[in-house]
Amino acid sequence: MNQGARSQTSQGPETSSRKIAIRVRWGDVVRLLASWLITFLALLLTAKLLPGFSYTSWGPLLVAAAATGLVGMIVRPVLVELSAVIGWIAVALATLFGQAIVVQIALSLVPGVSFNSFWTAIAVAWMTAAFGTLLAWIFSAGTDESFVASLARIKPVVIDDPDVDGVVFLQLDGVSFPVINWALTSGTMPTLRRWVDTGAQLAHEWTVQLPCTTPASQQAILMGTSAGIPAFRWYDRELGRLLVANRPDDAAVIELRASSGYGLLADDGISISNIFTGDAPRAAMTMSRLEVSRGSRRTRQVFARFLLRPDGLSRSLARTVAEIVRERFQAVKQKRLDIYPRVHRSWTFAGLRAFSNGLLRDLNTTLVCEEMMRGARSIYVDYVDYDEIAHHAGATRIESLAALTGLDHVLAVLERIERRAPRRYHFVLLSDHGQSQGEPFAARYGTDLSELCRTLTASTTRGVEGSIEGWGRVDSVLEDLASSGGSTVQKAASRRVEEKMQPSAAEPDVELVVLGSGNLGLVYVPGPERLTLEDLEARWPDLVPGLAGHPGIGFVAALGKDGPVAIGAEGRHDLATGVIQGIDPMIPFGAHAAAMLLSAALMKEAPDLYVNSSVDPDTLDVAAFEPLVGCHGGLGGWQDRGFVVAPPDLLRPTVPIVGGEQLHGHLVDILESLGHRAELVRSTT
Numbered sequence: 191m192n193q194g195a196r197s198q199t200s201q202g203p204e205t206s207s208r209k210i211a212i213r214v215r216w217g218d219v220v221r222l223l224a225s226w227l228i229t230f231l232a233l234l235l236t237a238k239l240l241p242g243f244s245y246t247s248w249g250p251l252l253v254a255a256a257a258t259g260l261v262g263m264i265v266r267p268v269l270v271e272l273s274a275v276i277g278w279i280a281v282a283l284a285t286l287f288g289q290a291i292v293v294q295i296a297l298s299l300v301p302g303v304s305f306n307s308f309w310t311a312i313a314v315a316w317m318t319a320a321f322g323t324l325l326a327w328i329f330s331a332g333t334d335e336s337f338v339a340s341l342a343r344i345k346p347v348v349i350d351d352p353d354v355d356g357v358v359f360l361q362l363d364g365v366s367f368p369v370i371n372w373a374l375t376s377g378t379m380p381t382l383r384r385w386v387d388t389g390a391q392l393a394h395e396w397t398v399q400l401p402c403t404t405p406a407s408q409q410a411i412l413m414g415t416s417a418g419i420p421a422f423r424w425y426d427r428e429l430g431r432l433l434v435a436n437r438p439d440d441a442a443v444i445e446l447r448a449s450s451g452y453g454l455l456a457d458d459g460i461s462i463s464n465i466f467t468g469d470a471p472r473a474a475m476t477m478s479r480l481e482v483s484r485g486s487r488r489t490r491q492v493f494a495r496f497l498l499r500p501d502g503l504s505r506s507l508a509r510t511v512a513e514i515v516r517e518r519f520q521a522v523k524q525k526r527l528d529i530y531p532r533v534h535r536s537w538t539f540a541g542l543r544a545f546s547n548g549l550l551r552d553l554n555t556t557l558v559c560e561e562m563m564r565g566a567r568s569i570y571v572d573y574v575d576y577d578e579i580a581h582h583a584g585a586t587r588i589e590s591l592a593a594l595t596g597l598d599h600v601l602a603v604l605e606r607i608e609r610r611a612p613r614r615y616h617f618v619l620l621s622d623h624g625q626s627q628g629e630p631f632a633a634r635y636g637t638d639l640s641e642l643c644r645t646l647t648a649s650t651t652r653g654v655e656g657s658i659e660g661w662g663r664v665d666s667v668l669e670d671l672a673s674s675g676g677s678t679v680q681k682a683a684s685r686r687v688e689e690k691m692q693p694s695a696a697e698p699d700v701e702l703v704v705l706g707s708g709n710l711g712l713v714y715v716p717g718p719e720r721l722t723l724e725d726l727e728a729r730w731p732d733l734v735p736g737l738a739g740h741p742g743i744g745f746v747a748a749l750g751k752d753g754p755v756a757i758g759a760e761g762r763h764d765l766a767t768g769v770i771q772g773i774d775p776m777i778p779f780g781a782h783a784a785a786m787l788l789s790a791a792l793m794k795e796a797p798d799l800y801v802n803s804s805v806d807p808d809t810l811d812v813a814a815f816e817p818l819v820g821c822h823g824g825l826g827g828w829q830d831r832g833f834v835v836a837p838p839d840l841l842r843p844t845v846p847i848v849g850g851e852q853l854h855g856h857l858v859d860i861l862e863s864l865g866h867r868a869e870l871v872r873s874t875t
Contacts (some may be wrong), residue, residue, distance in 0.1 A: 198724070203549035210388070230255040230319070236317040242306040242849035243314050250302030252752045257296040265292050289315040306777035337505065337552070338603050346612045351566035356615045358558065358604065359454075359570040361464075362597055363404065364577030364820075366624025366828040367395040369585070369594075370835070378591060381605065382835070391617075392838040396847035398623045398830040400786040401710055402822045404572075405435035405444070405465055407832070410850025411857065412455065412468030412570065413448045420795045421707035421823060423654065425714040427795070432654065432705075441465050452767050453865045454857055459568035462557050463550070465746040474557055492556050494514060506549050513544035518587045531629035531811070532584070533819045539582050546578040547593060555600050562604070565612040567866055573597055577625070580820040585625035585828065590820070618835040618860065620853070625820045626709065626827025628811030633804060639711045639801060639815045640704035646736040650699050655706035655815050706815030708823025711801035721798045723748035723755060723863070737801055738775075743812050744826065745775035747791050747800040752756045754791035756784070765791065778805050782848070785826065802826070836860065 210829045233251050237243050245251050246609035291464040294311040297303050302864055362370075370393065373379045374386060385391040398407060403422045409415035413597045425436040433440045445466045453469030455461055473479040474492075512792050523534035554571050575597055580590040601617070608615045632638040632655075637645075640653025703714040715721050726733060726748060738757045745756045746764075753766030758775025765788040779802075792798060803813040805826030812829075814821035834841065834853065840860045847853050861867055 197278055199760055221378050224240070227255075228746055229258060232318040233258075233314075236314055240310070240313055240317060242310040242545065244304055250300050254300045254303045255526070256450060257300055258293060261296040261299075261708075262289075262292045265295065292349075295316070295737075295754045338606060341556065341603065341607055343562055344563045344607075346563045346610055347565055348852035349612045352613050354567065354613065356562070356566065356611075356613050357568045357861060357864065357866075358608075358615050358617050359568070359572065359619060360604075360619045361408075362576060362594075362619060362621050363572055363574040363620040363820065364580055364585075364623060364625045365833065366585070367393075367621075367831045367833040368828055369576075369591070369624065370621070370833045373591065373594045373598075379601075381598045381601040385617075386835070390618075390837060391835050392841070393833060393835045394455070394841070394843060394847065396620075396832045396853050397782055397786075397849065399826060399849040399851070400790040400830070401707060402623040402824065403435075403707060404622050405441075407850045408465050408572075409444070409448050411620070411622070411854050412461070412464070412466050413445070413453045414450065414851060414854045414858075415448055416596060416850055417793060418447055418795055419444065420790060420793055420800075421712050422794060422799065423705055423707065424712055425703050425705070425716060427718050427720070430718075432703075435465055438475055438477050438480040440845075442479075444518075445478035452867075454854060454861070455568050455570055456870055457567055457861070459570065460561050460566050462561075462569065462571040463554050464570060464573075465573045468814065469807045470570075472566075475553075485487075492553065492560060506552065509548040510553075513548050514540045516589075517543050520583065524583070524698055529584075529587075531627065531633075531819050533582060533630060533633070533817055533857065535582050543578055543582075545681075547575045547596060547807045551575055551596065551600065558574035558604060559607045562607055564616060566809045568861060572622075573600065574819060579819045580625050583820070585627045585820040601822040603618050616837055616840060616860075616864075618834065618836045618857070621823045621832045622850075624828040624831045625822050626805075626810065626812045626829040627820050628709075628803075628806070628809075628813050628827075630817050630819065631709075631742050631813040632817070635740075639706060640702075642740065643702055643704050643733065644714060646732045646753075647702060647730040649701035649705055649730070650698045651702040653704045653706075655704070656817070666814040705797075708816065708818070708821035708829070709812040709814045709826060710824030711815045712797035713797075713801060714797050720749060720794070720796070723750040726798060737799070742804055744778060744802050744804040745804075747787055748798065749791065749796075754788055756787060777806060784824050786830070 192223075215465060219231065230252055233255055234248070237245055237251070245254075269506055274482070283519060290308065290312040291556045293315045294305075294308060297305060297314075298313070305314060374393070375385050377383060380491045382391070384394065399410060401419070401421045403419070405422055406416045406419040409419055418860050419435065422436075423432055426433045430441075433444065435441055435444060448466075449469055451469055452465070455468035455470035459468060459470040459472075461467040461470040461479070464473075467473045467476050467479055470476075472706060483522045517535065517540040518537075521540075524532055524535070558569055558571050575593040576590055579593050580587070583589045601619075604617065608617075638653060640651050640655060643649075644651040700716055703716055705712040705714070715726075721729075723734065732744055734748065734757060737743055739759045745758045747754060747756045747765075750764075753764065756763040756765060756775050758773065761770060761772025761774055763770050763774050763776050763784060765784055768784075776787070787800070801815075802824040803815070810827040812821065812824070812826040814823075815858050832853075834847070834856075840863060841856055843856060847856065858867070
């Protein structure tokens with residue numbers, strides 16, 4: 191049974207047939223009465239405080255509370271459809287004024303309740319929503335009960351194949367195997383702990399390929415190959431410019447190169463909030479599909495439906511403000527306690543954190559629940575909560591680990607919604623990579639990687655070492671909310687994101703392009719051909735030895751005349767033959783490191799030089815070439831220790847899982863064992 195939930199609630203034939211019946215549940219009646227009471231109390235409090243809104247007695251307010259609910263049931267669906275057709279400006283206007291329209295119509299129908307203008311109706315709507323959310327939070331003891339209740343109202347559809355089980359793949363971005371083990375041991379994720387304790391789920395470790403980035407891992411997991419992605423961003427020799435994986439048009443180019451048409455989600459799957467689609471026929475907030483669709487009506491519908499509910503809007507605003515306040519408090523506390531290592535935590539990051547851990551999480555969860563009730567065969571969604579915080583606070587810091595509790599609440603919500611879905615669902619949790627921790631390279635050594643290369647070569651060097659990952663997540667929502675062609679404001683916002691991600695890197699006079707991807711640096715000589723180690727040594731004799739000898743650099747990798755080679759301060763490792771001269775620079779990074787580096791260095795998209803930071807053997811600290819305390823991209827620490835948690839009857843690997851491509855194979859096996867992909871298999875034979 192799925193996660194232990196179905197086994198506890200199964201009622202024989204009714205559960206197995208998954209037939210949908212319309213019936214009145216006492217829980218629904220209680221929730222309806224509770225909602226009516228809370229709305230009445232919220233209206234009462236608003237009337238006491240707001241001039242221009244009055245009532246003759248409690249009776250009309252009780253009727254007004256009921257009328258508001260009934261009018262909302264009629265008006266909100268109309269506003270949602272209009273918003274979906276028109277675009278994000280309509281979503282914004284409906285968010286601001288939609289509930290005021292509902293309130294004005296409802297109160298106009300009830301004798302004994304009066305207000306003096308539409309602006310008063312707006313104030314009534316907002317104040318009632320705020321009071322209602324506060325009261326609901328108090329009555330539900332601070333839980334997500336009202337949010338769950340709203341999702342439970344989604345109507346399941348009748349499907350043709352209810353006996354075929356579905357799978358929900360939940361990517362917990364950046365969570366390493368040691369961290370998820372800690373979460374299970376500490377009880378930070380009680381829902382997941384219960385699943386594991388009952389034997390419904392089993393945790394496995396998998397070794398992430400190099401580079402340890404979301405684009406490489408997601409392409410491998412979803413598309414079946416990590417080829418062609420040497421980092422999060424790189425200089426593409428074929429196009430003669432930078433490619434940035436979380437930029438929509440670049441993601442489309444990357445997926446086009448990797449797609450076979452038989453990705454993980456090709457059989458009635460949906461990709462939600464990812465970089466790539468996995469060949470899914472449908473996608474929402476997925477980077478590679480945004481450039482093609484330029485706005486998803488489906489996403490706008492869900493977004494509008496969520497924010498048009500009084501509790502949805504006030505919940506989002508309250509959580510956003512709370513998350514910003516929490517972040518600023520934690521940032522000040524970290525500085526006051528002189529926590530080391532740390533980086534500056536800006537107001538910009540506070541906003542990005544509030545977005546990823548508030549609105550984006552709710553939007554993702556709503557989309558997943560709607561797709562479950564629609565009966566989608568497979569769903570793959572990326573939750574970036576932990577990853578976003580860990581980049582700036584640290585991979586093992588309390589605030590980062592606390593994000594896992596919020597993600598566990600998501601699991602509890604999905605478990606409850608699954609019981610009403612038209613098909614049984616299995617949950618598979620996985621990470622795309624882990625994170626390593628340490629003081630950034632520039633802060634530790636007083637120079638960034640591009641400046642070091644400039645000093646060693648006396649060349650014109652362009653460095654691109656800023657952090658860009660969080661902005662791409664904002665862009666995915668902006669783009670997917672846009673109508674076809676977009677609006678002026680949306681385009682301006684998107685351009686701002688693109689400018690942060692796509693600086694000019696290859697002007698005619700630039701001799702070196704230096705990129706940071708976590709603690710993995712990439713050095714390119716712009717041009718159509720990759721230079722060999724011998725070419726680089728002839729042009730800049732001090733470059734390779736200067737980098738390899740730097741205390742903050744563990745090794746430099748280049749393509750020698752006999753194949754890829756890794757060079758350290760006191761030795762070198764021929765990656766193709768295994769021949770070692772002096773002290774092997776790969777030893778600190780583990781027994782698997784040489785094979786991982788060989789695979790990455792053989793890619794035609796690989797840089798002229800890979801540069802990996804050193805790793806402290808005691809603390810496992812690395813040094814990111816971006817201004818981040820928690821990072822991933824290269825080798826060292828926990829960044830290449832991913833996890834996958836799945837039902838043991840569906841996933842029990844007999845050998846270690848190495849690389850996203852092998853993990854893709856296991857996930858495909860899960861789908862095929864459940865009866866998925868039969869048509870795809872027949873079409874390839």
